[in-house]
Structures are given as structure tokens and as C-alpha cells.
Amino acid sequence: MGNQNKPNTAFKFLSPFRLRVFMALAGRIIPEDREGGKVYPGADNLESMAIIDRALSTKPKDMVLLLKLFLMFFELSGLLFALRPFSWMSAEQKDKHIRRFELAPLAKVRQGFWGLKTLVFLSYYSRDEIWPDIGYPGPRMKRPHPDPSLRALQTAPFRPLPTPLGGED
Amino acid sequence: METRKDKLKIDCDVLIIGSGAGGGTAARVLAPLVQKGKRIVVADVGPFYTHEHFTQRELEGVDLLWDEGGVFTRDGAINIIMGRMVGGSTGIYTGVTFTVPPEVIQEWAIPGLTYGELEKRFARIKEAINAHVLPDNFVNTNNRLFRNGVEKLGWPCGSIVINVKNCQQQGFCNLGCTVGAKQGTLEVEIPQAIKAGVEIIPNCQIEAVGGNKAWGNLNPAPPDSIPAKHAPGPVEFSAKVIILAGNTFGTSGILLRSQLPGMSPALGGYVTIHPSHTVFGIHPEVVEGFRGFPKTYYCTKFTESHHYYLETCFYYPFVAAKYIEGWGVEHKKIMRDYRKFMAILILNHDRAISTNRIVLQKGVPVLDYRIQKESIESLCHAQRSAARVFFAAGCDRALLPASAKVVLNRKDEPRLEELIGPRHFILNKISIASAHPQGGCRMGKDPATSVTNEWGQVHGYPWLYVCDSSLLPSSTHVNPYLTIMALAERNSEHILETWK
Structure with a gap:
């Protein structure tokens, strides 16, 4: 594949481990699907991950630390229920694991999942390429943003996934 | 501009901390003092953007919010949305200019504060900000469907008073009005104050006040914003009068950090937030609620009996996705019907209790708020009402967060009581939001139960005033913008009258 598919944004938060977990989660929160002969892409793509990475890079350090710990807990707790980490599970097992977190008896666990899910929604529905699929025409006024890299995150087209995923740990 | 290490000292006569509905109004009222040789400074923690900055994009709009939209109650259950810029939350509201019901003012029982007096202020302010009922050509399909549904049910449908001028109906009010049509603080009071010689210092985080000083x-x-004329670095203000107008979080936070002796035990307490849901119906026809003016009608059918309002609203794809329960292919397919969404905002007016309060966590104000059982019951009742409006308006599906099913169909309507209720209202799973935090520095007579007197003057501190949403002793029931402005005007006039 070479370098052409590597993201042009160096990830700050998403180490290879966290990127793998987030990709696996995004692929179930918003999976690829087909309807009427059309393929609708999922959220497990690097362009969406770049938005998540950017959103987290501006958050306070203690919040980011909590999220890192929660993501690790989310991934590794799969060993207790399915004898494998979340990102290694089948699609069916993943959905079951997600429901376990969504309806967990502990409010903090539900809150953590809500946060991850919301980040996936942000990373997907703020991208221009998705809007035609939901019939949203986007802004009425074409106006530049002072940070072109932020705009580029929204307008960059989907690309095939590189291997291996992610930056430095 | 290079950063300073030495402390910048600014002497002024009046320092206003915060520039939203309250601070902006205080600046406008006190501006005539500048002509008498007095120096008035407004310091705001947020940047000074003009409407040229707004881009109608959700991802780019998060920098207009406190913590980029990431403020939550301490238990993580409720997301608090507040503007963080010169103009405060008026930069991101819809221009809703509700008049507080008279019974709220009676309940407050503030000495000398009568509804009659406030009514005159409301009328004057509404005229100044061009608040009016929008003409029929501003009613988009989402609003028309709401009116049809509510009227079909025999419920009252009121027209919301909105403060816009030359509105182009772009439909992006909550991401900042790109053409400056919304007559909020950023477009009205701030320019008036600047013209009169008031100095605005954006990006200025005030930590504490004490002895006529603020630090x-x-x-x-940030890029694209109007900078302060001073270099970044530590700053100390000296002022004859200091007015706190940084909202429930900012003002309570400054006073808590300041640890002023003899402060009322009520400081930080009695916070109400109007817990809210945005709920959706799916209509068989295209609605395109994202086009045109988003908010023109409301319904008070259950305000007295169940403590909530239904209002029209509309939000953009990410926020809409966030408010819809579930995930996976089912959620994604629902989003494919986004053009057919009909949207309703539910606002619960919650009861003010002392334990719902702002506290400090590592010096940062955090809202320790537990949603009350009565609010949960109210929000569930409101969801059932919204479902009835959706079906009456012709929707064939309804999406309600406290429901046994992600999607309710028309045939489910007879079973709404069974399908929507507190047992499905799972905190930290469903999305609850608030855009109206109030209280924390409530007005009153008794220092044991209030932080300020009837003029917003902090008990025991004649140089220190409050002019923002934190003054409100209990929920205004309705969107609080106009009430905040009227109280800020009243308090500021008192400062003018008693100026020595």
C-alpha cells in the first residue's frame, strides 16, 4: 500500500492500540450497510478517527487519562465475557459487549460508553461526504475557517485503510 | 503578541466580568459614565468573534462553547451547553425572548421587585432588540407541522417572540448567526457599549475578587478573533465597582474561589437548569427542518400540571444523532430519514433546591446536580405528549429516549403510558441537555438564604454586584434571556443612581 494511505494528520491520542479499539467500536456503532444496491460507509475509517483524535487532543489531560483508562477497560473486559479483547471479537460478540456497557449497572460505565458513542457520531456526521446519504445539504454559506486543517478533516474523502493502523504508541 | 511575565495593572471605575445577556446589559446601562470621565472595562473569558467568524458547521462551532460543549453535571448525566465568547450564550441561542410568568416573580418575593416594574422593562428591552412574533413566511415545515399537531389535539399553540432584524432564514442560529440578524448581546449591547467608550478585554480569565480588586x-x-489591546499574561484590576456576570458557573466559581469572609451558605446553591430533551418524529413527507427559521411555536398545555413546555427546534446531523437512542444499523437507517425529521424541544422547569449546587473541583466550577424524581416524571410525560403531537401531525414514527423501543409506530400510540416511563429513563444512557443554568448567587433579603440583596449587591460587599443568570432564585420556567437582561438593567440602574 505504501505511504499514500497513511493519514496526513499525525495522531496525538490514538496510539495503535487505541486506534484499533476505536475502529472496532466505530464499526459497530455506525457499521457499513447496503440498501437498494447502495453501500453506505461505516465510521471505521481513518478520516473519522482523525476527527476523534483532534477532538481529544484539545481536552484537559485528566479527562484524556480517564478516557484512555476507560478505553483499555472496554477492550480488555472482553476477556471476562468472551475470552478475547473487544477488538478481536466477532460482530455479534461486539454488539453484545456494547449492550453490556450501554446498560451497565454502574452509571460511570454507562457514561463512558455514552462518551465514546457520541465521539463516533461526531466523527461521522460532521463529514461532508456523509451528508448526501442523509439528505443534508450542509451549510448555506460557503465561508473559510481560520484553521484549514480543521476544515480538511471534514471534507477529506474516505480512503482505503492502511496497514498497520495508527502512529506511535 | 508576546506573553508578559509581569502583572498588568488596570485601574478602572467599573469592571464587568462577563459579557453575555447580563454583562452586556450592564455595560450598556453604565456606558454614560464614560462621558463623565469614568473608565468601564468588560473582561470576558471567551474570544471576541464577530458574526463573520461563524461557518454553519457543527465541528467548527464547538469552539464557541464552554469546554467545546463538554460540560456535564458532576454525575455525567446532563450535558450543559453554554456560549463562551463575547456575547456569551446569546451568540448561540435562537433569539427566543420569553417573558417570565408573573407567578415566578411572586414566588421569588424579592423586596421591591414587582412584576409591574419588570413588565415595563421587558417592553422597553424587547423594542430595543426588535423582539417580535415572526410573520407567517418565517414558519417552516417543522413549525407548521407542530402547530397542526398541537391544534389537532386541542392544545394551545403560542407564537414565540424572537429578536431578529433582517433575518435571512439561513437556519443556523445555534451555530452563530452568520449575518448578524440575531439581535443578541454581540450585535446590540456590545457595539453600543464600545461606541460609548467601554473597553472590552476578551480572553480574560478572572480567578478571584477581593477588596475592590480582581485577579x-x-x-x-485565537485566530480570527479581535484581540485585547494588552499582551497576554497575568492581570490585576482595581475598580470602584465590580460586577460579576459570568453566568451560574463563572460567577459562582469566582465567588467560591475568592473565599470572601461571611459569604452566604447559599453561594453556589439552588441551581436549576431546565433539563431538556430534543425528540424526533419521522414524517412520510420531506420536512427539511434545517431550512428556515427553526423556532416559532410553543405549547403550554402541561406547564402548570406537569411543569414543562414543548417548543419547536431543529438541530444539525451530529446533534440529532446524539439525541436519538441506540446505535448500529438501526440508528444509521433512522438517520437516513433526517430530511423527514420533525423535532420538538422539551423543557422541564425544575425545582430549586439547596443541594443542587456549584462546587469547586481543582478550582474549576462543577455542577453537583441530581435530577429530581419529579423532573424525570415530567420529562416522561412530556415525551408521551411529544409522541402524540408527532402522530397528530402525520408522523408515522416517533423517537423518544425513555421508551421501551427505539422507534415507536403509530399503532403504539394507545400504549404510550406503558411504553414511555421512568423505568426506561436510564441516566447516563439517554441524552439530557441543558442550555439554561440559573441560580448559584440567588437574590433575596436574608443572607442566610441568598447571596445578593434585591439589587444584586453581594451581602456585606457594597462594591460587588451580580448581574447574570446566577441571580435567579428559582427557575424562570421559560427561556431566561429577557429576565436576565431586565434584572441586569435594574441592578445597573441602581449602581448609577447610588454612584458617588
């Missing part, structure tokens, strides 16, 4: 830090201006 803080001036941060660098």
Missing part, C-alpha cells in the same frame, strides 16, 4: 490571566486571542 486573573489574559490569554492569547
Whole structure:
């Protein structure tokens, strides 16, 4: 594949481990699907991950630390229920694991999942390429943003996934 | 501009901390003092953007919010949305200019504060900000469907008073009005104050006040914003009068950090937030609620009996996705019907209790708020009402968060009581939001139960005033913008009248 598919944004938060977990989660929160002969892409793509990475890079350090710990807990707790980490599970097992977190008896666990899910929604529905699929025409006024890299995150087209995923740990 | 290490000292006559509905109004009322040789400074923690900055994009709009939209109650259950810029939350509201019901003012029982007096202020302010009922050509399909549904049910449908001028109906009010049509603080009071000689210092975080002084830090201006004329670095203000107008979080936070002796035990307490849901119906026809003016009608059918309002609203794809329960292919397919969404905002007016309060966590104000059982019951009742409006308006599906099913169909309507209720209202799973935090520095007579007197003057501190949403002793029931302005005007006039 070479370098052409590597993201042009160096990830700050998403180490290879966290990127793998987030990709696996995004692929179930918003999976690829087909309807009427059309393929609708999922959220497990690097362009969406770049938005998540950017959103987290501006958050306070203690919040980011909590999220890192929660993501690790989310991934590794799969060993207790399915004898494998979340990102290694089948699609069916993943959905079951997600429901376990969504309806967990502990409010903090539900809150953590809500946060991850919301980040996936942000990373997907703020991208221009998705809007035609939901019939949203986007802004009425074409106006530049002072940070072109932020705009580029929204307008960059989907690309095939590189291997291996992610930056430095 | 390079950062300073030495402390910048600014002497002024009046320092206003915060520039939203309250601070902006205080600046406008006190501006005539400048002609008498007095120096008035407004310091705001947020940047000073003009409407040229707004881009109608959700991802780019998060920098207009406190913590980029990431403020939650301490238990993580409710997301608090507040504007963080010169103009405060008026930069991101819809221009809703509700008049507080008279019974709320009676309940407050503030000495000398009568509804009759406030009514005159409301009328004057509404005229100044061009608040009016929008003409029929502003009613988009989402609003028309709401009116049809509500009227079909025999419920009252009121027209919301909105403060816009030359509105182009772009439909992006909550991401900042790109053409400056919304007559909020950024477009009205701030320009008036600047013209009169009031100095605005954006990006200025005030940490504490004490002895006619305020201390803080001036941060660098973000790109595309108007910078302060001073270099970034530590700053100390000296002022004859200091007015706190940083909202429930900001003002309570400054006073808590200041640890002023003899402060009322009520400080930080009695916070109400109007817990809210945005709920959706799916209509067989295209609605395109994202086009045109988003908010023109409301319904008070259950305000007295169940403590909530239904209002029209509309939000953009990410926020809409966030408010819809579930995930996976089912959620994604629902989003494919986004053009057919009909949207309703539910606002619960919650009861003010002392334990719902702002506290400090590592010096940062955090809202320790537990949603009350009565609010949960109210929000569930409101969801059932919204479902009835959706079906009456012709929707064939309804999406309600406290429901046994993600999607309710028309045939489910007879079973709404069974399908929507508190047992499905799972905190930290469903999305609850608030855009109206109020209280924390409530007005009153008794220092044991209030932080300020009837003029917003902090008990025991004649140089220190409050002019923002934190003054409100209990929920205004309705969107609080106009009430905040009227109280800020009243308090500021008192400062003018008693100026020595």
C-alpha cells in the first residue's frame, strides 16, 4: 500500500492500540450497510478517527487519562465475557459487549460508553461526504475557517485503510 | 503578541466580568459614565468573534462553547451547553425572548421587585432588540407541522417572540448567526457599549475578587478573533465597582474561589437548569427542518400540571444523532430519514433546591446536580405528549429516549403510558441537555438564604454586584434571556443612581 494511505494528520491520542479499539467500536456503532444496491460507509475509517483524535487532543489531560483508562477497560473486559479483547471479537460478540456497557449497572460505565458513542457520531456526521446519504445539504454559506486543517478533516474523502493502523504508541 | 511575565495593572471605575445577556446589559446601562470621565472595562473569558467568524458547521462551532460543549453535571448525566465568547450564550441561542410568568416573580418575593416594574422593562428591552412574533413566511415545515399537531389535539399553540432584524432564514442560529440578524448581546449591547467608550478585554480569565480588586490571566486571542489591546499574561484590576456576570458557573466559581469572609451558605446553591430533551418524529413527507427559521411555536398545555413546555427546534446531523437512542444499523437507517425529521424541544422547569449546587473541583466550577424524581416524571410525560403531537401531525414514527423501543409506530400510540416511563429513563444512557443554568448567587433579603440583596449587591460587599443568570432564585420556567437582561438593567440602574 505504501505511504499514500497513511493519514496526513499525525495522531496525538490514538496510539495503535487505541486506534484499533476505536475502529472496532466505530464499526459497530455506525457499521457499513447496503440498501437498494447502495453501500453506505461505516465510521471505521481513518478520516473519522482523525476527527476523534483532534477532538481529544484539545481536552484537559485528566479527562484524556480517564478516557484512555476507560478505553483499555472496554477492550480488555472482553476477556471476562468472551475470552478475547473487544477488538478481536466477532460482530455479534461486539454488539453484545456494547449492550453490556450501554446498560451497565454502574452509571460511570454507562457514561463512558455514552462518551465514546457520541465521539463516533461526531466523527461521522460532521463529514461532508456523509451528508448526501442523509439528505443534508450542509451549510448555506460557503465561508473559510481560520484553521484549514480543521476544515480538511471534514471534507477529506474516505480512503482505503492502511496497514498497520495508527502512529506511535 | 508576546506573553508578559509581569502583572498588568488596570485601574478602572467599573469592571464587568462577563459579557453575555447580563454583562452586556450592564455595560450598556453604565456606558454614560464614560462621558463623565469614568473608565468601564468588560473582561470576558471567551474570544471576541464577530458574526463573520461563524461557518454553519457543527465541528467548527464547538469552539464557541464552554469546554467545546463538554460540560456535564458532576454525575455525567446532563450535558450543559453554554456560549463562551463575547456575547456569551446569546451568540448561540435562537433569539427566543420569553417573558417570565408573573407567578415566578411572586414566588421569588424579592423586596421591591414587582412584576409591574419588570413588565415595563421587558417592553422597553424587547423594542430595543426588535423582539417580535415572526410573520407567517418565517414558519417552516417543522413549525407548521407542530402547530397542526398541537391544534389537532386541542392544545394551545403560542407564537414565540424572537429578536431578529433582517433575518435571512439561513437556519443556523445555534451555530452563530452568520449575518448578524440575531439581535443578541454581540450585535446590540456590545457595539453600543464600545461606541460609548467601554473597553472590552476578551480572553480574560478572572480567578478571584477581593477588596475592590480582581485577579486573573489574559490569554492569547485565537485566530480570527479581535484581540485585547494588552499582551497576554497575568492581570490585576482595581475598580470602584465590580460586577460579576459570568453566568451560574463563572460567577459562582469566582465567588467560591475568592473565599470572601461571611459569604452566604447559599453561594453556589439552588441551581436549576431546565433539563431538556430534543425528540424526533419521522414524517412520510420531506420536512427539511434545517431550512428556515427553526423556532416559532410553543405549547403550554402541561406547564402548570406537569411543569414543562414543548417548543419547536431543529438541530444539525451530529446533534440529532446524539439525541436519538441506540446505535448500529438501526440508528444509521433512522438517520437516513433526517430530511423527514420533525423535532420538538422539551423543557422541564425544575425545582430549586439547596443541594443542587456549584462546587469547586481543582478550582474549576462543577455542577453537583441530581435530577429530581419529579423532573424525570415530567420529562416522561412530556415525551408521551411529544409522541402524540408527532402522530397528530402525520408522523408515522416517533423517537423518544425513555421508551421501551427505539422507534415507536403509530399503532403504539394507545400504549404510550406503558411504553414511555421512568423505568426506561436510564441516566447516563439517554441524552439530557441543558442550555439554561440559573441560580448559584440567588437574590433575596436574608443572607442566610441568598447571596445578593434585591439589587444584586453581594451581602456585606457594597462594591460587588451580580448581574447574570446566577441571580435567579428559582427557575424562570421559560427561556431566561429577557429576565436576565431586565434584572441586569435594574441592578445597573441602581449602581448609577447610588454612584458617588
